Amino acid sequence: MKLATWNINSVRARTDRLLAVLERHDLDILALQEIKCKPEQFPTSELNAAGYEVVAHGINQWNGVALISRLPLQEIEFSFPQQPGFQKGTPADGAKFIDNGVPEPRALGAKIGDIQIWSLYVPNGRAVNDPHYHYKLEFLHQLNNYANNVLTAHPDQKLALVGDWNVIPTDLDVWDKHAMPEGIYLTDAERAAFFAFAETGLSEVSTKFAQGYTFWDYQKLRFPKNEGLRIDYIYASPALAQNAIAGMIDRAERKGQGASDHVPVIVEFA
DNA sequence: ATGACAGTCTGGGACTGA
Numbered sequence: 566m567k568l569a570t571w572n573i574n575s576v577r578a579r580t581d582r583l584l585a586v587l588e589r590h591d592l593d594i595l596a597l598q599e600i601k602c603k604p605e606q607f608p609t610s611e612l613n614a615a616g617y618e619v620v621a622h623g624i625n626q627w628n629g630v631a632l633i634s635r636l637p638l639q640e641i642e643f644s645f646p647q648q649p650g651f652q653k654g655t656p657a658d659g660a661k662f663i664d665n666g667v668p669e670p671r672a673l674g675a676k677i678g679d680i681q682i683w684s685l686y687v688p689n690g691r692a693v694n695d696p697h698y699h700y701k702l703e704f705l706h707q708l709n710n711y712a713n714n715v716l717t718a719h720p721d722q723k724l725a726l727v728g729d730w731n732v733i734p735t736d737l738d739v740w741d742k743h744a745m746p747e748g749i750y751l752t753d754a755e756r757a758a759f760f761a762f763a764e765t766g767l768s769e770v771s772t773k774f775a776q777g778y779t780f781w782d783y784q785k786l787r788f789p790k791n792e793g794l795r796i797d798y799i800y801a802s803p804a805l806a807q808n809a810i811a812g813m814i815d816r817a818e819r820k821g822q823g824a825s826d827h828v829p830v831i832v833e834f835a
Numbered sequence: 836a837t838g839a840c841a842g843t844c845t846g847g848g849a850c851t852g853a
Contacts, residue, residue, distance in 0.1 A: 572853085579851060599852085601842065626843045627851065679848050731853075750853070782853065783840035794853070826841080826853085 566834045568594045570684070570727040570797055572827035575601040576631070577823060580608045586818060586829055593635050594677055595829075596684035598729045600629035614707075622673045630684040630728070640676040645666035645683065647707040651700045652826030661699035664781055671704070674827035680805060681715070685728030688756070691749045701731065705758035713765045717803055723797060723803040726767065729827065731796055732759040740778070741772040750796065751785075767800040771830050780827045781819055788819050797830045808834040 569592050573579055587595060598633050598635040600607065600623045607621035612633055623629025632638055670797060671686040685708070688701040708726070715724055733739045733751040742751060749755075763769070778793025787793060801809065812832040819828050 578842065599842090626845095745853070780853075785839085796853080833847090833851095 566593045567591060567723065567828045567831060568596075568682075568727070568834065569800065569831040570596045570598070570729075570799060571827060571829040572598040572686070572729040572797060574825040574827065576607060576629075577602050580611060582818070582825070583584050583608070584611060586815065587615060587617065587633070589614075590815065590829070590831055591664060591830070592633075594634075594680075595633040596673075597631040597633065597726045598629075598671075598684060598827075599684035600631050602629060604762055610619055620673065621768070622670045622677060624670060625803070626767065627762075628686055629672045630670060630686055632673055632675050632677075634675075634677050634686050638677060640674075642674035643670070643672075645672050645674065645708055645711045647710065648672055649700060649703045649707060651697065652689065653696075654671040654698065657789065662696035662703070664700075664703075664803050669786050672708070680723040680725060682725040683734060684728065685726060687729060687731045689731050690749050693749055696747070702758055705755075705761075706733075708767060709758070709761050709820060712762060712767060716766050720766075721804045722802055723805040724767070725805060726762065726800040727798070727830075729796060730759060730798050732756065733794055733796060734759050738778075740792040740794075746794070750794070760781065762800050766803055768803070768806045769798050770801045770806050770809040771799045771812045773812070774832065775814045775830070777814050777816060779814055780831055781828055795804065797827055799832050801832075805834065810835050 653661040690701040779797040781788035781793040
């Protein structure tokens with residue numbers, strides 16, 4: 566079973582590349598982030614024709630996540646428990662960000678066979694101590710609580726948390742650790758929030774099979790110079806992780822006209 | 836060498852992203 570995650574940066578702009586990725590890698594499950602479209606704008610008929618079921622969760626312009634699967638998608642969830650919302654502005658009550666109680670389309674869960682999978686687009690954070698940064702940390706914290714609750718209740722559950730984590734976990738995951746604006750993505754708090762998932766028993770399963778970056782900015786010849794980031798990850802619970810047998814980063818997908826700035830990360834399970 | 840990233844729409848500039 567081949568599982569992949571990919572921040573596609575607009576599915577409408579890259580439907581041809583999407584279909585090619587599914588075919589080239591013979592994927593069974595693909596989690597997308599930044600689809601940047603409403604469900605009715607998603608290329609559902611093309612994907613159905615290619616043999617996939619689809620569920621998309623998005624608005625017209627920003628964010629948006631989707632799951633594409635050969636096996637049926639069941640028990641769809643459009644947010645995880647306690648997923649925070651975000652409203653622009655500075656809180657007047659001393660809070661660190663305004664949670665309007667409406668989760669953005671950044672998480673989509675489903676049961677595929679015996680695997681519980683989430684496609685996740687973790688908030689960017691924008692700048693250290695920006696309200697969006699605190700929103701990001703709260704998003705990761707509540708996601709961690711959810712994962713911990715699932716695995717505490719069902720230790721043998723196959724659980725996959727995959728997506729664009731917008732965290733640079735180690736200095737090896739960025740070409741220049743001083744290159745990020747105001748040090749965003751690699752603060753101690755962001756890194757601690759990322760590694761906290763390992764404390765729940767999850768393990769990141771792409772790293773042991775594949776080296777290299779998963780994102781290269783469109784600007785400043787970042788891709789030709791291989792100045793990138795590794796911010797797309799596949800966390801798996803013990804029952805799932807033990808079946809991981811191979812993995813790769815599809816670096817070639819970054820080439821040519823019309824590429825996303827992220828590439829697919831793929832792990833195969835026995 | 837005088838360009839310089841890409842997506843979307845509330846569009847021809849602003850916003851977001853990383």
